[in-house]
Amino acid sequence: MANTPYPESYYAASANAVPPRPALQDDIETDVCVIGAGYTGLSSALFLLENGFKVTVLEAAKVGFGASGRNGGQIVNSYSRDIDVIERTVGPKQAQLLGQMAFEGGRIIRERVARYNIQCDLKDGGVFAAMTAKQMGHLESQKRLWERFGHTQLELMDQRRIREVVACDQYVGGMLDMSGGHIHPLNLTLGEAAAVESLGGTIYEQSPAVRIVRGANPVVHTPQGKVRARFIIVAGNAYLGNLVPELAAKSMPCGTQVITTEPLGEELAKTLLPQDYCVEDCNYLLDYYRLSGDKRLIFGGGVVYGARDPANIEAIIRPKMLKAFPQLKDVKIDYAWTGNFLLTLSRLPQVGRLGDNIYYSQGCSGHGVTYTHLAGKVLAEALRGQAERFDAFADLPHYPFPGGQMLRTPFAALGAWYYGLRDKFGY
Numbered sequence: 409m410a411n412t413p414y415p416e417s418y419y420a421a422s423a424n425a426v427p428p429r430p431a432l433q434d435d436i437e438t439d440v441c442v443i444g445a446g447y448t449g450l451s452s453a454l455f456l457l458e459n460g461f462k463v464t465v466l467e468a469a470k471v472g473f474g475a476s477g478r479n480g481g482q483i484v485n486s487y488s489r490d491i492d493v494i495e496r497t498v499g500p501k502q503a504q505l506l507g508q509m510a511f512e513g514g515r516i517i518r519e520r521v522a523r524y525n526i527q528c529d530l531k532d533g534g535v536f537a538a539m540t541a542k543q544m545g546h547l548e549s550q551k552r553l554w555e556r557f558g559h560t561q562l563e564l565m566d567q568r569r570i571r572e573v574v575a576c577d578q579y580v581g582g583m584l585d586m587s588g589g590h591i592h593p594l595n596l597t598l599g600e601a602a603a604v605e606s607l608g609g610t611i612y613e614q615s616p617a618v619r620i621v622r623g624a625n626p627v628v629h630t631p632q633g634k635v636r637a638r639f640i641i642v643a644g645n646a647y648l649g650n651l652v653p654e655l656a657a658k659s660m661p662c663g664t665q666v667i668t669t670e671p672l673g674e675e676l677a678k679t680l681l682p683q684d685y686c687v688e689d690c691n692y693l694l695d696y697y698r699l700s701g702d703k704r705l706i707f708g709g710g711v712v713y714g715a716r717d718p719a720n721i722e723a724i725i726r727p728k729m730l731k732a733f734p735q736l737k738d739v740k741i742d743y744a745w746t747g748n749f750l751l752t753l754s755r756l757p758q759v760g761r762l763g764d765n766i767y768y769s770q771g772c773s774g775h776g777v778t779y780t781h782l783a784g785k786v787l788a789e790a791l792r793g794q795a796e797r798f799d800a801f802a803d804l805p806h807y808p809f810p811g812g813q814m815l816r817t818p819f820a821a822l823g824a825w826y827y828g829l830r831d832k833f834g835y
Contacts, residue, residue: 411614412469417745418668418706419477419594424527426598429471432612432633438464440791441628441637443617443651446476447776448769449643450600451516451784457607459792464635465601465609466628468616472597474647478747479777480666480696480708482686483517483589484534485559486510488755488773492553497754498804505800507557509786513778514587516785517596524606526599529701533685534588537570537579543690547583561586574687575680576732590686590698593777617644617651622763639791642768645776646748652768658758658808659771661748663712665721667729668743669705669736677703680733695728705729705736711774717746749774752806757783759801767791769801 414420440456442449445467453463467473487494491510495503521530538544551562563584565573570582601611612630619629620640628635642652646661672680677699681687686698695709707729718724721744730737752758752771757779759769767790769783783801790798 412473414470414473414477414594415745415747416743417478417666418700418704418743419592421743422592422595422700422702424595424598426471426602429611429613432466432615432630432635434633435636436464436633437636438462438610439637440464440639440641441466441635442641442643443628444468444474444643444645444647445471445597445601445611445613446474446643446645447597447600447780448645448783449641450597450604451781452641452643452787453604453609453784454520454600454607455785455788456791457604457609459788461791463604463609464637465604465611466615466617466630466635467611467613468644468647470613471601471611472594475645475747475749475776476597476780477594478666478745479593479749480664480686481590481593481698481706481777482534482688482696483514483591483777484688484775485514485585485588485778486554486775487757487779488775490550490553491557494756494804502800502803505797509782509797509800510557511554511559511587512785513780513782514589516781517591517778520600520603520781521591521596524599524603526596526603528595528599529592530589531591531684531686532586532589533683534585534590535565535570535573535582535685535687536585537574537576537582537687537689539578539580539689539691541580544581546690547581551583559587573681573683573685575682578732579689584685588686591777592701620651620766622766624765626765638765640766641787642766642770645770645772646750648770652762654762655758655768655770658752658806660751662751662774663717663746663748664708664774665710665712665718665725665744665746666706666708667722667725667741668700668707670740670742672703672705672739674703677705679735680705695732697729697732704742705733705739707732712746721746749776753808754804754806756804756806757801758806759783759786759798759804761790761802
């Protein structure tokens with residue numbers, strides 16, 4: 409049987425030690441079978457276990473193999489489309505409920521880290537950096553919007569103030585969110601998996617779901633075993649493949665690239681980001697960066713539509729890093745990798761149920777670290793019969809990409825090219 413290791417990355421190289429987990433080789437029964445051991449699957453499993461369910465998690469590779477173990481590690485609130493866009497789409501009542509949940513994911517992460525003593529280099533504070541006056545105006549509106557939903561840990565920063573927290577001359581101002589922050593994403597995933605097992609949950613690695621037999625008691629087949637369950641939660645996101653065709657039709661895997669420098673040392677690192685906040689700019693095709701626990705700069709950006717792996721990641725991302733921090737021109741890049749996230753046409757997550765007993769959440773559209781933790785709680789509530797918050801997500805409208813799967817990549821890339829030009833010329 410094939411053994412899929414982690415891709416080479418800084419996160420894999422610095423991951424906490426964990427015990428090996430077996431592949432499923434039996435026919436078993438459980439209350440809930442969760443497909444995917446990333447943030448969505450593990451968050452669902454934890455909430456279900458805490459409420460008395462018997463839970464089995466199937467992972468095609470290793471815990472955190474996908475986006476959960478490869479992302480930029482930034483705790484960013486709300487959704488990829490903000491609450492005002494949701495309000496215009498679905499009206500004030502549904503938007504009110506979704507708005508109340510928009511800041512919950514970060515709280516769940518911190519609660520998990522504290523309760524289960526997860527060692528993942530958690531740091532508070534995230535900066536949205538404006539490159540134009542128009543972007544600054546958007547941040548001013550965003551602050552008012554978020555405060556309307558009770559989120560008050562926000563500070564607008566003028567050009568002088570943002571220079572105190574980011575040693576970069578590209579920005580005209582920004583907004584600091586002290587409920588944002590950053591983590592070692594793979595170590596968070598590994599810690600949550602250990603928490604699942606501490607509560608009696610079972611995780612099988614190298615056990616891809618290859619077929620689902622639907623029915624009153626659905627069955628998930630793997631290459632060497634099968635799981636019969638009362639409920640299934642599908643949490644594969646960009647790594648689900650075509651296991652559930654109706655989910656694949658309304659989403660598109662996309663790749664993002666990340667590089668990590670050699671250790672910078674305490675002194676140089678402190679000159680770049682004196683308060684150790686994470687940063688993302690306000691462009692449509694945004695760049696994001698932060699310091700690791702051992703004082704490397706982790707810098708990411710760019711999107712590859714259709715999730716192809718670029719031939720030379722460093723050649724794509726290093727120029728972006730040097731534009732922000734030219735003082736790093738002689739610094740060596742130790743790691744470069746890519747990871748996939750799942751894009752929806754609306755850029756809002758897709759949540760729903762197939763039949764009576766197969767639940768899913770997918771399509772975070774690049775905004776998944778906090779949302780996936782919320783999604784796990786919402787899915788667990790639905791399985792317990794409390795569906796109001798689940799329904800608020802499930803009722804969001806979603807559409808297939810124009811032209812179907814054949815044309816979704818070029819259409820999306822064309823749209824990104826257009827918005828990239830708008831960013832470049834400040835529109």
